[in-house]
Amino acid sequence: xxxxxxxxAEPGLETASGDQTMILNMxxxxxxxxxxxxxxxxxxxxTVVRLKPEIGYLHTGIEKTCEAKFYQQVVPLTDRIDYLxxxxxxxxxxLAVEKLxxxxxxxxxxxxxxxxxELTRINSHLVWxxxxxxxxxxxxxxxxxxxxxxxxxRFFEMVSGQRMMxxxxxxxxxxxxxxxxxxxxxxxxxxxxxxxxxxxxxxLTGNPIFMMRTKGVAQLGAEDxxxxxxxxxxxxxxxxxxxxxxxxxxxxxxNFKFNVPVRTEGDVFARYLCRVAELRESxxxxxxxxxxxxxxxxxxxxxxxxxxxxxxxxxxxxxLIYHFxxxxxxxxxxxxxxxxxxxxxxxxMGYYVVSDGTAKPYRVHMRGPSYANLQTLSKMxxxxxxxxxxxxxxxxxxxxxxxxx
Amino acid sequence: MPLAPAITNIEELKSHPALGRLVEWNVSVVExxxxxxxxxxxxxxxxxxxxxxxxxxxxxxxxxxxxxxxxCLDWSPSEPRFEVVYHLLSIPTKERVRLKVRLDGSSPAIxxxxxxWPSANFYEREVFDLFGVRFTGHPNLKRIMMPxxxxxxxxxxxxxxxxxx
Numbered sequence: 001x002x003x004x005x006x007x008x009a010e011p012g013l014e015t016a017s018g019d020q021t022m023i024l025n026m027x028x029x030x031x032x033x034x035x036x037x038x039x040x041x042x043x044x045x046x047t048v049v050r051l052k053p054e055i056g057y058l059h060t061g062i063e064k065t066c067e068a069k070f071y072q073q074v075v076p077l078t079d080r081i082d083y084l085x086x087x088x089x090x091x092x093x094x095l096a097v098e099k100l101x102x103x104x105x106x107x108x109x110x111x112x113x114x115x116x117x118e119l120t121r122i123n124s125h126l127v128w129x130x131x132x133x134x135x136x137x138x139x140x141x142x143x144x145x146x147x148x149x150x151x152x153x154r155f156f157e158m159v160s161g162q163r164m165m166x167x168x169x170x171x172x173x174x175x176x177x178x179x180x181x182x183x184x185x186x187x188x189x190x191x192x193x194x195x196x197x198x199x200x201x202x203x204l205t206g207n208p209i210f211m212m213r214t215k216g217v218a219q220l221g222a223e224d225x226x227x228x229x230x231x232x233x234x235x236x237x238x239x240x241x242x243x244x245x246x247x248x249x250x251x252x253x254x255n256f257k258f259n260v261p262v263r264t265e266g267d268v269f270a271r272y273l274c275r276v277a278e279l280r281e282s283x284x285x286x287x288x289x290x291x292x293x294x295x296x297x298x299x300x301x302x303x304x305x306x307x308x309x310x311x312x313x314x315x316x317x318x319x320l321i322y323h324f325x326x327x328x329x330x331x332x333x334x335x336x337x338x339x340x341x342x343x344x345x346x347x348x349m350g351y352y353v354v355s356d357g358t359a360k361p362y363r364v365h366m367r368g369p370s371y372a373n374l375q376t377l378s379k380m381x382x383x384x385x386x387x388x389x390x391x392x393x394x395x396x397x398x399x400x401x402x403x404x405x
Numbered sequence: 406m407p408l409a410p411a412i413t414n415i416e417e418l419k420s421h422p423a424l425g426r427l428v429e430w431n432v433s434v435v436e437x438x439x440x441x442x443x444x445x446x447x448x449x450x451x452x453x454x455x456x457x458x459x460x461x462x463x464x465x466x467x468x469x470x471x472x473x474x475x476x477c478l479d480w481s482p483s484e485p486r487f488e489v490v491y492h493l494l495s496i497p498t499k500e501r502v503r504l505k506v507r508l509d510g511s512s513p514a515i516x517x518x519x520x521x522w523p524s525a526n527f528y529e530r531e532v533f534d535l536f537g538v539r540f541t542g543h544p545n546l547k548r549i550m551m552p553x554x555x556x557x558x559x560x561x562x563x564x565x566x567x568x569x570x
Contacts, residue, residue: 059550063535064559068566099442102408226470226496229524240496247499334408336441339492339503341473350474350492367474367492375527404550 021049024386028057032135032390035400037374039393043386051381051389053374058404066364070330071097072171072307074364079165081366082402084127087120087156088344090169093364095250096340096351097171100333103302107294109173110252115186115289116159116168117251118282122193123152124345124397125275125282132272132394133204136213141203148196151189158182172306173299183290190286197279204272214269218380218392221266228379229372232347233278234396237263237270244343255292256285268388268395275397278345305331330359344369346397368402411441421445422467423493423502430460436507446503451515454491454506458521461493467500469493472518475528477536481562486510487538491518508538517543535560 027038036057042050062081066074078093079086091113098105105113130145153163159178160168168175204210220230225238235242243260245253261277263270299306307326308319325331335357341350350367373396380392412418415432418440419425424447427435434457436448449457461469474492485507493502506515517540518525529540530549537558540546548555557564 056548056550056552061559064564064566102442227523229472229522242496242499336408336411337444337446337503338442339444339474339501341494341501348473348494352474352476352490352492354478363478365474365476367476371527372524375524 020044026389028054033393034131034398037393037398037400037403039377039389041386041389046385046387048381048384048386048389051378053377055374055400055403058400060405062405063364063366066361068360070359071333071361072326072330074361075170076165076167078366079167080401081405082344082346082349082368082370082399083164084399085120085124085345086164086166087116087168088124088342088349089366090167091117091251092340092342092344092349092351093353094169094171095342096338096353097333098300099338099340100336100353100355101171101302101305102334103172103300103305105173105251105300106297107252108296109298109300111289111293112174112178112298113169113251114253114256115286115293116156118285118289119152119155119186121282121345122279122286123149123156125279126152128275128345128394128397129200129272129279132391132397133210135390135394136210138203138207138210141200144196144199144203148193155182155186155189158185170299170306172302173297177298183293186286187290190283190290193283194280197276197283201276205276211269213388213391214272214395215267216265217268217388218384218395219265219267220376220380222264224379225266225376228376230347230376230396231369231372232343232345233271233274234347234373234376236261237274238266239264244341244348248341250340250342256288258285268391271395332357332359333361341367346370346399346402347373366402366405368405370396370398370400370402374398374403408442411439413437413439418445421502422464422495422498422500423447423461423469426461426464426467427457444501444503446505448505448507451506451508454489454504455516455518455521457504458491458493458518461502462521467495467498469495469500469502471496472522472524472528473501475518475525475532477532477538477560479536479560479562481510484510487513487536489515489532489538512539513537514539514541516541517546519543534558537561 021042021044024041024043027033028036038054040052078089081089126145126149130142133141156166157163160166220238222239225235241262258281261274303322312319313323333355337354339352341348347369352365354363356362381389434450434453439446471494473494476490478488487508489506491504532538534548534550
């Protein structure tokens with residue numbers, strides 16, 4: 001991508017093809033850019049000649065803030081990066097620190113992590129499906145998706161007390177035991193959810209208007225997708241078969257059976273089909289997690305790292321001392337570095353955590369899947385119509401919190 | 406579960422495809438290696454980073470064709486101050502490797518790898534913006550997170566976390 005002026009009306013503006021084209025500014029306050037994404041388009045009539053994303057409007061310096069916090073204090077910050085899948089961020093950070101510490105996580109905590117992680121994927125994909133369909137003019141799907149999303153958010157509230165900023169996964173396990181009646185409620189939801197997916201598909205998959213807006217639009221070949229760093233469903237819809245849950249299993253995903261939906265068309269419709277198929281796979285994994293949920297502790301046996309239970313803390317001197325020490329001094333993590341990659345709803349999410357042996361991380365770097373996927377947008381949209389840019393943005397499912405951090 | 410000690414001997418780690426390929430190609434580009442917590446790190450000589458990336462990308466047995474991440478570390482006040490970190494992934498074999506390049510603090514600059522992976526574009530801009538490391542040969546080396554007229558590089562260790570400078 002070469003440099004070209006970003007202001008709307010800059011004097012002496014030079015564009016690629018002389019005076020035939022004009023510069024159009026889209027965003028950052030535009031309803032279909034899913035946040036504060038700004039695009040600068042060079043257009044020739046209705047056709048996009050070049051497109052350039054401008055980001056940074058949501059930059060909050062989370063990576064810098066992490067360096068001033070104890071390891072356990074970083075967990076709530078990770079919620080705020082990708083606010084549509086907070087638990088995935090929690091998980092990735094916790095796994096990285098646990099790998100640095102060499103902690104072993106009890107089976108129940110691992111299975112709960114898979115269960116909650118798949119519910120998060122459903123939550124994230126529902127928001128994507130609803131908004132993506134609404135961008136293309138299908139209002140009803142949005143209402144249906146948010147109806148089911150509400151159920152998922154209620155589950156988050158049940159386990160953690162929060163609907164969105166959950167911080168439910170902690171270093172060494174989980175924050176709390178799931179409450180009574182939680183599994184039954186999830187089971188009920190999991191039993192009826194496939195029917196809901198049929199509903200969404202009934203509205204969209206065979207819908208001629210939706211197909212016209214998506215089929216053959218914003219195509220991306222496999223080679224381009226890899227070179228431009230696409231990941232997750234965006235990469236899989238271009239025919240590259242990779243899913244870290246299957247290829248580099250973490251937190252017990254090796255115990256689960258699931259398919260990885262791959263399409264070869266590489267257009268908006270293929271990305272839609274991939275994600276909808278993932279919804280079905282996720283609910284299958286939720287069912288498996290519910291059926292096989294083991295009994296046992298939810299926290300690792302490591303008193304210097306994991307906070308003691310409230311009851312123990314109130315009755316046992318030793319637990320009180322450990323509690324006090326973890327809260328006031330944190331815990332030291334052996335020096336080293338870890339890059340932990342997991343499959344978030346949007347693709348490869350990586351946390352690169354460097355420790356210098358103290359109680360605060362030396363550096364935490366988040367590799368956001370949206371950041372990677374956004375780079376493919378220019379390639380996708382060149383030569384397409386302006387209206388298709390909206391379809392393309394929706395199809396790569398960017399979250400600006402994840403991009404700007 | 407105690408951690409296994411790190412391995413730093415090149416001979417012991419040759420079986421890893423990335424290191425094996427580099428040793429076979431030109432062993433002098435490898436400054437140091439470390440295998441710790443199941444992750445391999447290779448320190449590469451600064452001048453040859455782009456070539457090394459190309460060699461690894463085009464390696465037929467295990468092509469590291471995907472740039473998973475590119476970032477930087479600031480070890481201020483020690484020298485060499487900066488370390489640019491590349492995380493590569495081989496999509497066919499799912500192997501991972503981490504490359505590192507050490508840079509001096511006075512005027513840190515390194516060759517861009519955008520010609521190897523176009524995806525490096527945003528990552529290098531981010532490192533330039535937040536650490537002040539210049540990438541020569543980058544097509545559009547401008548600030549990406551901070552405003553264009555921002556002074557300083559926020560992720561450097563001598564930049565305060567709170568308050569004004």
